[in-house]
Amino acid sequence: MPDDRKASLLSLERVCKVYRTGTFGAGELCAVSDVTFSIAPNEVVALVGESGSGKTTIGRMILRLEAVTSGSIRFDHTAVSALRRSELKDYYRSVQGVFQDPFSSFNPIFKADRVFKILRQEYFAESADAPWQARVDDALEAVGLNPADVLHKYPHQLSGGQLQRLLIARALMMDIRLLVADEIISMLDASTRIDVLNLLGGLKERGLGILFITHDLSLGSYIADTSIILRRGRIVEMGPTDDVFGDPRHPYTKALLAAVPRLHGGEELPPPGAGDGARAGEVDAVAPNSPTLEEVTPGHFVAEHAP
Ligand SMILES: Nc1ncnc2c1ncn2[C@@H]1O[C@H](COP(=O)(O)OP(=O)(O)OP(=O)(O)O)[C@@H](O)[C@H]1O
Ligand SMILES: [Mg+2]
Secondary structure, eight states: OOOTTSOOSEEEEEEEEEEEESTTSOEEEEEEEEEEEEEOTTOEEEEEOOTTSSHHHHHHHHTTSSOOSEEEEEETTEEGGGOOHHHHHHHHHHEEEEOSOGGGGSOTTSOTTHHHHHHHHHHOTTOOHHHHHHHHHHHHHHTTOOHHHHTTSOGGGSOHHHHHHHHHHHHHTTTOSEEEEESTTTTSOHHHHHHHHHHHHHHHHTTOEEEEEESOHHHHHHHOSEEEEEETTEEEEEEEHHHHHHSOOSHHHHHHHHHHHHHTTTOOOOOTTHHHHHHHHHHOOBOSSOOOEEEEETTEEEEOBOO
16 A cells, blocks of 8 residues: 655545435445545645546545545645634645636636735735735746736736736745645646746745646656556556656556657547547456555556456
8 A cells, every 4th residue: 555655745545535416416426436645745746637537526625625435635644624614724824726727716807916815815814015015926926927917907818827827826825835736737838838837846846745637648747756647536556757657557557658649749639538438448457446556666556457
């Protein structure tokens, strides 16, 4: 079992999420099954998987926007599910999320600086004007934005990359130690993507732990120390990125990697949901019930699969 051999900031242990579905909640959908991993300070962990594999659900459970069905999530060894309301506020000082669509985080009728006003009301009500403004400016400059260029504009007057950076800046103002970044660069153009990736690299250097959620393997491999390959809610392979990408052992990881050159030959990504079905024939080798993870080389774990 992958464990706490490294000093962990966040750890998930055997986390499961079952959603109730259907009219009377009679159906069940197992979105996340038996997921165990941890994130250390100064570590970028990529959570990679196709659409519907449970990536966002894991991110939302870490941020306590969604409850775990079973298993536990610990931050600094404290169970996140047990946090009371007052403690939750402190938790969000340490752990923040940034999501795929930056536009949805802004109200179009207010200027961009409103997100900082709200943050001030909620967390920094005691801060005087001048130090507060200095703090906002510092955070914006840390993400490569010129405060005068962005604060007094409406969301539609800013690019997706600028909005995404504003959200990262807001997260940084909380002295966070863990950032959950869910597909934050999927919507950005190629050059902005590299900027935001480099920004995340800079945050890591400052000691943050980062969960970098992506369906794009090449983005994951670009910045992650550790990569986790998720399929249908289960981890099929995980370990140091160089090992997982350089020496993939699970047929599913191999199939995903084999598809990468094709994706980068100018073709579009497959539509959401297309992946699992399309590749089911070649990779349908995941054991149905709690496949145990075998450690093939130090720190490199692979789920049981048919030879
Ligand atoms: N609130 C919900 N109620 C019921 N089912 C849900 C809910 N949220 C997600 N699901 C289902 O759980 C599964 C995992 O969804 P999730 O959003 O975590 O996938 P994902 O890996 O983030 O996909 P994508 O790459 O498309 O963002 C999917 O089958 C999804 O339909
Ligand atoms: Mg998602």
